[in-house]
Structure formats: structure tokens, C-alpha cells
Amino acid sequence: MGSKRKIKYGMVGGGPGAFIGEVHRMAVAVDGKTKLVAGSFSSDLQKTRQMGQELDLDQDRLYDSFEEMAHKESKLPEEKRIDFVTVVTPNHLHFDVCKAFIEAGINVVCDKPMTNTIEEAEELCRLVEENNVIFALTYTYTGYPMVKQARQMIRDGKLGNLRKVIVEYPQGWLAEPIERKGENKQAAWRTDPDRAGVSAVVADIGSHAENLVEYMAGLRLKELYADIHTFVEGRELEDDANMLVHYEDGVRGVLYSSQISIGEENDLKIRIYGDEASLEWRQEDPNYLHVKYPDKPEEIYKRGNPYLSDEANFVNRVPPGHPEGYIEAFANIYSNVADTIAARIHGEEADPKALDFPTVYDGAVGVHFIHKAIESGKKREWVEMNYQPPGKG
Amino acid sequence: MGSKRKIKYGMVGGGPGAFIGEVHRMAVAVDGKTKLVAGSFSSDLQKTRQMGQELDLDQDRLYDSFEEMAHKESKLPEEKRIDFVTVVTPNHLHFDVCKAFIEAGINVVCDKPMTNTIEEAEELCRLVEENNVIFALTYTYTGYPMVKQARQMIRDGKLGNLRKVIVEYPQGWLAEPIERKGENKQAAWRTDPDRAGVSAVVADIGSHAENLVEYMAGLRLKELYADIHTFVEGRELEDDANMLVHYEDGVRGVLYSSQISIGEENDLKIRIYGDEASLEWRQEDPNYLHVKYPDKPEEIYKRGNPYLSDEANFVNRVPPGHPEGYIEAFANIYSNVADTIAARIHGEEADPKALDFPTVYDGAVGVHFIHKAIESGKKREWVEMNYQPPGKG
């Protein structure tokens, strides 16, 4: 690849014991294109310092608050200051943090869901446009090479006209009220309306399912009918959500997410049916893409092979048969973001394949989806998705 | 086994070229408990005679019409007359044929769906009770040993309290308007409202999915919301149906059936989630049952092993690792029916395990389900299942 210098980044959130911050740091490290140089890992400066030491950072790049960090970093000379910030705080803080960095002219990579309210999501879109920063949202599953392969095959018309989509995302880890046992921070904040917002399971994983359909099939959701339920007594937010979905162009299907599907781990699966062929992909077996036809044998496309699309192979690391997984998918988003930022730094045109990462508009679609799903569940009615992001070319 | 003499049966429908009649004849032959002795295979007596010759039947047991057959067979001495009739005509004829034989006091095995209208279905229930005949409906998939294993495990509380069911039945063979090409009789009558009734895909395969839930999990459907659609232009009945479903005791889930899911063959699959464990079974891989837990390894139960329930092993034929398939599942229904009829003939109590076959009430539930699904789809509303069959003990 040969980027001319390493891209420097900072992190907000991801202090000691935070799960997703650690995953981001592993993912961004894989390709060696970036270098962590600054951070405000916690609202507690002591913890930020502890983390900074573990991560070998300079003391003067550890900040007491994200506001301070955004402000001070933007004043540093270009060869020193961070090229982007990664935002891995709990959801309800995403908006304020992103806003601060965007307004300081700093590129942002933000974990999903983007914000807790629709208004904040739309405001972020506006801010990104206004400040002309690069903004990426880590819908991890779009990083898998075989997801990109599926996308390209659909774009190339291999399935014909699309008709039906079945996307499912069952997990089982919230089948018990573990949020009340105090030992599971993840469970605690995700089921707490004050921090998670209006939704638990739809926000946490249903939004991945929605995004995967849009990413892979290029389909906009038009309306949905959601059956929302809380199985675990005393839980305030939903833990199960089954939806009937209508996309543009007459495509329809089922989208469901669940965190009480006991025994399931992280079984995101999508099946897309056209009038000429269909395909199937499972996150738990991500190196393979199954394509089925009415009149010839099923095909299994396998990661890393020359017969795949350029888009899929652009993010490939190791040869076929050497499995790549979740961290690599995550790393692929960062790799593309890094290349895109590098191009901008050097005043070059980014490789179109590097531009392939989820944007602030994808984030806004996701936030709308979450709210519409909860609204439909409450009203027991079909609800329209009335948000139209600008086309992404 | 050792039934004292072979059970004699006749067939209505299943003439030259009829697919399902041939399947019934293969299935009923496997265990050697029965003997085909009479038939009215077609409304065309010539074809009935041709079939009778192929099947080595006596000329005087070939009938011009099912009415004649019901009438004459019932007058024969017991050692000669048929012990049951198998009804494999197109759906719209089921009612009249079944009625004729039931009223003649002859036991009936009928293909599904049982009838085209709710009134007919309820009338058959009444007739069966009144005439005290044995009536079985060939919901084939209940015949698989691992389906019986799943049922027994749920009854034994292995999953805890049930919460969620996902049952799906995608096929792809009607993705094109093959019914208009004239060469596919199956497609022609199944998509024709005059013969298939109010529904195509729900009647044909959705009803199997509904029955499988009821059989395996013992769950009664309470209400449903159906998204019904016809993808193939010009087709009069639906070819795709996605439903949100609510069962008794707060269980809910998704049930879908489709015949435009291109590339799918016969992929009936069910997942049932309790609050302690979950299970998964696929018709295309029927010898295995997957059971998943929150805190220990997934288990794969395999057909033919001593550790399975008596109910599963009662219908087992060959050792583990020697796959049994669709015909064997079908045969298991006939085997149980034959044992039950034999017990009645000999004035004995039937083995409770032999009583395990779908009844006229299962048939009636199915017919209600079909109509409620179509009704919901038209109204875009939740529709209640207001039918309560008598408990089956």
C-alpha cells in the first residue's frame, strides 16, 4: 500500500475495561497504517492517564475532556495533530463528542448507533457537510470481503430484479436479566433508557441488520411493521423485535433482531432473492458466500480468490482458506478510512474502493430506522421511513 | 411389529402421472404392513383400469367413481373390504371424497390441506366424531423421528418456558409463471383459485409450517399479522407470505412461506427458543436435531441412537448414520395409522406411540390458519384464530 506516513489518531472513550474501545484499537492496528497519539479515554482523568501509559502515549496528549481534546488538537501543527478521532463512548455521548471534533475540523470515526435522537443525527449530517470533514460510522459487517462481493454481484445484476430479503440477527446473551446482576456493564447500559435511548435490541443489533440490507442490496426501506416485545420481566426496553419490511421497488421481507434467542451467539444472516438468483451470507461463517440458481448448482464463493470482485479483494489480507474474522472486518473499515484521509492529506483523489465505508448518512438512516421501529411497535401500525439521505453516487 | 394380517387399503386419486399418489404408494409400501387392493384413481375409468393393471389389482376392485367405491367397499365382507382409503385427489375434491368414505364407515388417510373451506373442515370433524372412524392427515413432516424427538424434549421441559418460534418455509419453484407454460400440472392447479381455494403458498406449504409449530411445541396460534404478496405478474393467488405470529402463553415469532425464493428447494426450518435452551431442525437435513444452551456446548442429536426418546425410536428403521428421508417420514405416518387400525380390528388398545399422527382436528386448524392468513393480508390487520379444536390429551 505504501501510505507516505502513518495516519495519527486519537480516541474518546475506551478507558480501562471498556470492551469496544479495545476492539477498535486492535482493528486499527492490524494494517499498520495508523498510530494512536492522543486520547481522552474516560471522564476520570486518572483513568485516562492510566490508559495513556499502557498505550505508550505522551502525557501532553492525554486530555481531561473531549472538549479540551478537540480544542487543543485542532491548534497543533498539522504534522503533529491527530488526523482523525475515534468515538467509542456510550451512545448518548456520541453526538456531543462528534459535534466538538467536527466543528474543530477533525475527521471522525464513530461507533454505532450514531446518536440517540433523530434530531441529533440530522444535525450531524449538516455539520459534516458544513465542515467538510470525513466521517465514518463503524457498521462493522460492511467490512467483510464477502459482503462487498455480494454487494458487487447485486450491482452487476447477477440476481436480476430483487424481490425479497430475509435478514435476521438473533443473540441470546440477554435471555436472563443480567443487567440487574451488576457485573455486566454492557448489559447495564444497553438496557437503560437513559443511556441507550428509546431502544435496546433494535438500536444495538437491529440497526446492523437494516444497514446490511441497504449496503448489500442498495435498498431503501420504505415502511415497516414491527412487533416489539420485552420478554425479561422488569426490563424497560425491548429485547426482541420482529418486523415486516417493505423496500423501494416492491421488494419486501422480514427483518428481526433478538437478544433473548437463547443459545445464539451473533448469528446475523441475510438472504436476498432476485428473479434470477439468490444469495446467502452468515456473519458466523463470513468467508463464504452462497449463491443459488433455479437451474444450476449452488455456488460457494470463497474469500481471497482471484475470481472475486476488485472490491472484495481490495480488503483481503491472507490467502483463501486462512480465515479472516470480525477484527479483520473492522480493520477493513479503518483501512479504507485511513486511505481516504491519506489521499486528502496529500491532495490526491482517493481510490474509489477506499471510499467504501459507512457515512454519516448511513448513520442517520439507522437512527431513523430505530425510532420508526419502536414507533410502529407501540402503535401496532405500519410506519413510513420518511427520511431521504442524499444519494451516495 | 408383527401385525396379524396386512391392512388393506384403497386409493382415490393418484392416477397415471399424478405425483403425490405415487409418493403415498411408495411410503405405504416401505413397512409391508399394508396392501393396496382397490382404487378409483381417476375420474376417467380407462385411466383407473390402466393404473389398476400396473398395480396388479383385481378388476372388480377398480371403480368408476369414489361414490361407487365407498358404497361397494362398505358392503364387502370385512376380510375382503378395505380397512382404509387414501385420498390423494386435488384439494377441492378432498371434502366430498372424505365425506363419502367416512359416512360409509371407512377409515381415511387424506392429503393436506384437508379442505378448501372452513365449513367443510368443521363438517369433517363432525362426521369423523359421528361415525367414529380413524382419520389421519398427511402432514408429512411430523413423521420425521427427530421432529418427534424435539416434541418430546419440549414436553419434558428441556427448553424451559417457551418464548419465541421462527419457522420458515422457502421454496423457489414458482419464481417463474410456469403455470402458464402448460407443462406443469402441479403449478397449474396450485395457483388456480378454482382448484386451490383462497390460497396458494399458505395452503400448500405455510400450513406445514403452522402444523410443525403446533406439533413440535404444542403451541396454539392466537393471532397473526400477514404480509401477503404475489410477485409473479398475472398470478391470481399469493406466492409469498410473511407473518408475525402470537401463540398462547405469550410466545411469539415469525412464520413465513414463499414459493418465489429462487434457488431454495424445500427448506422448511424451525427454531424454538425457551428460557433455558433452544432447538433447531431443518427438513433438508432431517436426521439431526440441534440443541443450544446458554452455558454449555451445542448438542447434535442424531437419528437412530439409543439416547433418543421412545417416540423417536418407535419410527426408526435403520442404524445411525444411514440417512432416512422424506419417504420414510411419510411411511412413519402410515405405519402408525396401520398399527392403530390393526389394534381396532383386533379389539386391542393401540400403542400410544402409534396414535401419534395428525388428525382431522389438525386438519381443521390448518384450514382455519390458511383463511385467517389470507384475511389478515387483505385487511392489513391482526386476525384472531378463533377456532378451538378439542384437546388431544
Added chain:
Amino acid sequence: MGSKRKIKYGMVGGGPGAFIGEVHRMAVAVDGKTKLVAGSFSSDLQKTRQMGQELDLDQDRLYDSFEEMAHKESKLPEEKRIDFVTVVTPNHLHFDVCKAFIEAGINVVCDKPMTNTIEEAEELCRLVEENNVIFALTYTYTGYPMVKQARQMIRDGKLGNLRKVIVEYPQGWLAEPIERKGENKQAAWRTDPDRAGVSAVVADIGSHAENLVEYMAGLRLKELYADIHTFVEGRELEDDANMLVHYEDGVRGVLYSSQISIGEENDLKIRIYGDEASLEWRQEDPNYLHVKYPDKPEEIYKRGNPYLSDEANFVNRVPPGHPEGYIEAFANIYSNVADTIAARIHGEEADPKALDFPTVYDGAVGVHFIHKAIESGKKREWVEMNYQPPGKG
């Protein structure tokens, strides 16, 4: 189909409690082409009579001995006498029984392995030629449609020139000395040199593996090096056998069979590699055939589809996605045998596709293979297969 009349057959062996006799009766019944009319099911006439009654046979077609049966049946008028006999006795009796019927001019279907000695095997070949009878050996696995598909693809050159074959057949049911617990007759005779001959596991299942290679790939074994072992203490015959194998035309590979592979059920699997493509088939998942290429996606061929070869579809019964299993594979051998016999009866040319069943020469190859494997294991040397059956066209 439409055979002008049912083929009549008799059975030697398969008395009360005999496993394989029951399997043969189920298999032969599936297609309704045959009718069981005579038998000598046991050396104990009482048991033969009991069986005859269960099976609804005429008293005067139940025989005290196979010699009597062969003699008397051959004297019956053609429209009455059996068209073939099925031999399902323990292995050491196969030769005498087959000989008696062949010499009486009666067609034979014999279970495998054909005989316990090489001399007997060669004598049977001679007798079949001399008496011009139809002789079939039930190497069950050749009956699977996808095995026939694989064979046809190899014949058509789809794999290019063959290079390597890996065929394995692990079972686990003899991991314990169950033959000494007295309750398992199967285990008892198969591990007893007096009845099983020189070999247990190679004779019982290794011979299936060898035959599958020859059938599927058309490859003759040239030499082998066997590592033969008995793991269970006190057992007289081998329970595990790993072999290096060299076929004609420079093809080589591995063939192993084992009955102490604990946890395995009946996991016969074959992989064949050419210089252009390779294929893989597993008996426990028999409806699918995997084909792999160096430069395009893996393909999964599925039973029952129009894109398969005529040979595969000739023995197909139910549509794709409705699994067929072991009994159907077995039935396919009988179906072809019945068609072939019917053709001869009616003085017609048999359909070449119906001639596709294992012959007396396949049986002789198998017996040679068994002896050579044991010889190699004892000598710790390569041993040549010096038997050349006549070409089968």
C-alpha cells in the same frame, strides 16, 4: 416404469430378528415392481413359517432349506416361479446358496461381501457366465443418485485426468468388545473368523470403500500397503485398517476403514482429485455432491434437479429438497435389477441405465481386495491386486 407384471422374488435368510433381511424387504418394496412369494428364511423351518405368515406368503412356498427351494422353484411354471432370489444369510453361506440358485437357472441378488474365499468368488463368476443368469451384489452406496452423478461427471472428463483418491469409512460401534456381551448378533458374527472369514472391518466396510472408488472413478486398484490393527483386546479379527493405495494410470491415495472410531456413525466419504477439478461426497449427507475448481466457486450439485445426468435422475423419486436416504439407495439397486430382469422376461433390450448395478465381478474384486489387504497387513509389504475381471463395457 410400467412393468407389465410384478417381478416375483424369494428370499434366503432374513428370518425373525435378522436386520439386513428386513432392510432388503423394505428396499425392494419401495417401487412396487416386485412381490415376495417364497422363502427359506431360517435353517429352522418353524421360524421360516412364522416369517412366512407375517409376510402373507403361501404355505407351499416356504421351504425347509435353500437347496429345496432352489430345486422346487426351478420346477414351477414360469408365471409362478420366482424371477430372482435375494441372499441375505451370513457371509459364509453366500457361496452355497448362490451356487444352488445359479445352477437352477435362477437370477440372484446377493448381499456383500460375496464370499469368504477368493476361490469361491471366482467360481461364482464362472457359474454366472455358464448359466447366463443375472447376478447383482448389493453394494448399497452405488445406488445413491449423487454417486451416479459423480461417476458420470468423471466419465465425461469434468475432473480431467485423475490423480488422487481419499476414501474413508470410519464407524465407532465396535470400539467396545460388544461381541462378548452376547446381545449383539451383528457384532458377534462379524468378529468371528469362522463366520466372517479372514477379515472383519475390511470385509464389512472397507470393501464398500474400495467398490465406491471403482464404481465412481472407474479405477482399478493395482497395489496396496495396509496397516491392519486390532485395538480391542481379545478380538480375533482386525477392527481398524489404514491403507496406502495405488490405482492404475498413476492414481494414488489413501483408503481407510475403522470400526473403533468412536463417535462416528457411518461416515463413508470420498474425495477424488483430477488435474482440472475435484469432487467430494459423503454418505451421511447423500443428496449433495461438492465439486471444486482451481479458478471458480465450489459447486453443490443437488439430487433431483434437471441439470443432473440422466443416470442420476433415472433413479430419482421425489423432488429436490425432499431428502432421499439409505433405503432409497438400496431400492435403486433393486429397481434396476427388476427392470433388467423384466426386460429379459419380455425378450427386450434393457435400458442401459437399468444395467447399472454391481455384478458378480465387482463382488470378486471385493473379495480379492479383502484378502490382499489382510495379506499386506500381515507381511508389512506392498501387495499386488493380480485379479483382472472382464471389462464391463
Added chain:
Amino acid sequence: MGSKRKIKYGMVGGGPGAFIGEVHRMAVAVDGKTKLVAGSFSSDLQKTRQMGQELDLDQDRLYDSFEEMAHKESKLPEEKRIDFVTVVTPNHLHFDVCKAFIEAGINVVCDKPMTNTIEEAEELCRLVEENNVIFALTYTYTGYPMVKQARQMIRDGKLGNLRKVIVEYPQGWLAEPIERKGENKQAAWRTDPDRAGVSAVVADIGSHAENLVEYMAGLRLKELYADIHTFVEGRELEDDANMLVHYEDGVRGVLYSSQISIGEENDLKIRIYGDEASLEWRQEDPNYLHVKYPDKPEEIYKRGNPYLSDEANFVNRVPPGHPEGYIEAFANIYSNVADTIAARIHGEEADPKALDFPTVYDGAVGVHFIHKAIESGKKREWVEMNYQPPGKG
């Protein structure tokens, strides 16, 4: 984790375009425990400098030769000099490079196979002991968590006494003479006796298979009989190797490796049979471990679950259902090495779980194995493994 400071490392080999060097750099980066600070990436200093710039290294830590690097690094103050070197040159250079660093007192991580000759391998063992350095060999597959789980279960006696091992490693990428097309450097050096030594396929992947048995099952190979062959005309080294293998304690089995198994990618698979249970693991589906029993359902152990052994979870990164792959397995070796080196630096006892990485003795066993396999193939005789490494406790 929390190592007090990052472990510093250097690299020999891995210049521009080198595949395996890049993999090592990605793997070692994942956990952020190490920092690349020095290198001699190529025998061409220009290329080393180019690589150094890409990797952001200081100019004065780029060396003209490995000798210079070993010498100069050893003279640097401890807080500056490398804590270990990674050796990723072609095989024939491993010995000289390792020797230089070991003698300079620098810890070594070396790619496999360790050396091209037995003498060199034994010499390295001696040097490691003498100089008391930490030496790790990157038998990647030992890094997978489920491999560690299998190992622990076998150690705990879950399989009972071991009986049989089937280990296979088919690849297809050398089915054509791509080494003569000039564009594939990997193929070129691996099939060239001058650089690869006495063996191609056994050295390249057969040694992984051998090591996996020893690692997982703790079994020492006693003797082997190898059928060695070259299928591709004109190729000087073998491309296919099938072996009968005898381990200590009467365990036996089959070990094969192949690079002409067209269509296979990297399908390393192992099955280990005890007298109480068996297990199966496949590298292409590495997050799952299958355990089979004679009398209860098969179990699937899944990475990341609390029910796994401490050893497996010690190297776990992301939750169950988020697949980890080849790079993570590789990273696990580095993670353990880094922890072990850190402990030594700080004068602490290393966590016993961190000591779990392949050693110089594993490397020596591998080199012996390679030579014995080739010797057996040439002689067509059983060959004994007469090398006994010291016990590893």
C-alpha cells in the same frame, strides 16, 4: 494484559512484496504489546530502507545485514535494543540468522520449518540452551483457541486412552507448475531444492500436521511409512505425501499432506479418537470444536465461551459468534511470547498459560519428521523417528 512497557522487536526478512513478513507484522500488531523498531528486511539495503520508511522506523535501526543487526542491537542499552527478533527469511537462511541472534543473546521468533537440515536443527537447540534465550517457532495453528481447548480436554482425559489420529492437510495451489511461470515467488522457492531443502509439501505443510498432533494430543511419532509422489511433471520435489503413522502408546493413524489436491484451499483437519470419545477440528472453521461420544449427542464447543478451559480463553479477544481467524491465531503466539519476554525483563514468573508456544524442540521434531518422511518415501520402508527432545513438562 497491562505489560509495563511495549516489547520492542526487529525483523529479518519481510521486505517489499514478501508475504509472510507482512502477516507477522499484522499478527504482532493486533494486541499492541509490541513495537517494531529495527530491521534488515532484505539483502538489498535499498529495499530495507524503503521498507523502513514505510514502517516509520528510525534510519539508524535499518541494517545492511542480519549479522550487523545482531551485533549492533546487542550493544545497545537495554531500554533501546530489541527484545526479540522475528526471522521471516526463506527457509535455508533460518539457521544462520537464528544462530547470529541467539549468540548475541537476543530472543528469537522464527518461521517454520526451523532449518533445512537435522544438524542445523539440533545445533539450534544446543545454542538456545547454551545462551538461555527465549525461542519460539510460529507453528501458527497451535495459536487457535479451540486447538488449545482440544489439547486441554485430551490432557484431562476426556477422550480416554487415545487410539487413532487422522490428520490431513490438502491444498491445491500447486496442482499446476506455476513455479515455472515466474510470477509466483512462493511457488518458486518452495519447489526449489536449493532453497526449500529435501522436501516441498512435507516441509511446508506436512510439518504443520505433524506438529498439530503432537501439540493437541501430546503424542510422539515413533515410526512412519510414507508414500511420496510428484504429480506435476518436471517438479523436483514432492507435491503429495500420504503416510501411515505409529505414535507412542500404540496410537496409530494416517497423516497426509498434498498441494495438488485441486480445489482445496488450506484444509488442515484433525480427528483424534480415544476409547471414550473423539474430537474433530478444522482450520477452515476454527472457532468450533466437535466432540463425539458413543452414547450421547455430539457436542460443539464454541470459542469465547465461559465453559471453555482457561488455556483457550487466555487467548480470546472478542465474544462468541464474532469469528476470530488466522491472523488472530498467529497473534496469539506473539502475545504469549511477548508476555513471556516481559516477565523475564521484569524478573517475574511468566503465567504458565503464556508459556504455551512452540519451542526450538518442536522445531527440531519437525525437521526430523520432514527428513524421515522423505527417507521412508525413497526407501519404501518404515522409518523410525529416533529423535527424543527433552520433555516439556
